[in-house]
Amino acid sequence: KAxxxxxxxxxxxxxxxxxxxxxxxxxGHRSVSWYQQTPGQGLQFLFEYFSETQRxxxxxxxxxxxxxxxxxxxxxxxSTLELGDSALYLCASSGGDSYxxxxxxxxxxxxxx
Amino acid sequence: xxxxxxxxxxxxxxEGALVLLRCNYSSSVPPYLFWYVQxxxxxxxxxxxxxxxxxxxxxxxxxxAEFKKSETSxxxxxxxxxMSDAAEYFCAVIPMDSSYKLIFGSGTRLLVRP
Numbered sequence: 060k061a062x063x064x065x066x067x068x069x070x071x072x073x074x075x076x077x078x079x080x081x082x083x084x085x086x087g088h089r090s091v092s093w094y095q096q097t098p099g100q101g102l103q104f105l106f107e108y109f110s111e112t113q114r115x116x117x118x119x120x121x122x123x124x125x126x127x128x129x130x131x132x133x134x135x136x137x138s139t140l141e142l143g144d145s146a147l148y149l150c151a152s153s154g155g156d157s158y159x160x161x162x163x164x165x166x167x168x169x170x171x172x
Numbered sequence: 173x174x175x176x177x178x179x180x181x182x183x184x185x186x187e188g189a190l191v192l193l194r195c196n197y198s199s200s201v202p203p204y205l206f207w208y209v210q211x212x213x214x215x216x217x218x219x220x221x222x223x224x225x226x227x228x229x230x231x232x233x234x235x236x237a238e239f240k241k242s243e244t245s246x247x248x249x250x251x252x253x254x255m256s257d258a259a260e261y262f263c264a265v266i267p268m269d270s271s272y273k274l275i276f277g278s279g280t281r282l283l284v285r286p
Contacts, residue, residue, distance in 0.1 A: 063215075092273065102262065102276035115271050149215055151274075158204050158223040158266075161274060163215035 061086065063152050063164035071170045077138040080167045084131050084152030090114075091133040092161060093125060096147040105148075108133055109155050137169075145171045174199050174267045178277035186285045191235075191250040193280050195263030198244065203265035205246040206274065207237055210260045219261075222246065233257070258284045 064083045072078050084091050093105040104117040108127035125135040131152075137144055147168050151161035179194040197203060204223050208216040220231025227239040237248045246263060263277040 090272065094274070101278050102264075102274075104273040104275070107272045109272070115273055117273065151216075155272075158221075160206075160218050160221060163208075163217070165213075165215045 063150060063162050065148075065150050065164040065167050067167060068165065069168045069170075071172065072140050073172050074140055074142060076140050077136065078140060078169060079134055079136045080148055080150075080169075082133045082135075082150030082152075082164060084133070084150075085162055088152035088154060088162075089131055090153045090155040090159075091127055091131065092151045092153075093133070093135050094149045094151065095119075096149060096166070097145075102149075105135065140171045142171050145169060174203065174265060174275050176263050176265055176275055176277035178261075178263050178280050180280050181278065182281045182283065184283040184285060185253045187255055188252050191248070191253045191257065191282065193248040193261050193263075193282065195237075195246045195248065195277060196244050197246065197263075197265050199265070199267065201268050202239070202241055202244075203267045205237075205239060206264045206266070207231065207235070207246070207248050208262045208264060208276075210262065210279075212259075216262065219248070253282075253284050255284050255286065258282055 090109045092107040106116045111127045122138045127133045147166045149166045150164045153159040153161045175198045177196045206221045207219040220229045222239045230236045264274045
């Protein structure tokens with residue numbers, strides 16, 4: 060069974076640009092969550108989607124948005140990039156219940172110059 | 173708000189020694205509890221989880237953790253460290269509020285000395 064895939068793995072952008080990251084969940088999983096990992100703030104929850112609906116959102120500005128498609132694939136978008144957005148962005152998929160294990164992808168390393 | 177505390181940002185042990193990584197959560201209602209491991213340039217891999225039932229949970233690679241409600245703790249142990257255990261370990265919870273989000277501790281980097 061294929062794991063969670065994220066594309067691209069590495070990305071370099073400049074301030075003010077926007078970026079879209081993609082996540083393909085494990086087959087059959089309907090929940091996709093996104094997390095930001097930085098040395099200073101650690102791992103922080105961005106948002107979670109289940110069957111194309113956002114069920115929960117973390118404390119991030121509106122520049123961070125996401126969506127989920129009917130095949131459960133998900134994208135997150137960051138507009139007007141800031142230097143502080145440089146991070147590892149991790150996607151996780153699960154069956155959708157709180158007690159389900161979340162399976163993580165390898166992440167997308169975003170560098171903002 | 174729910175929080176997770178991991179004591180010690182770095183823990184160093186000798187190969188073959190006991191590994192003990194500490195985790196405490198703040199909640200009057202026990203959440204679901206997880207330990208994840210992260211190797212360099214990789215995502216997170218689940219070591220073990222506690223949802224209900226037996227409070228001593230066994231995971232992969234010889235790790236285990238015990239849920240102690242009275243101490244609000246979920247410490248991770250391994251009887252004998254191996255060089256390949258060197259990585260960063262994260263304790264995480266999902267609160268019982270249907271938020272579906274993992275709340276992570278700050279992580280503990282485990283160093284294994286030969």
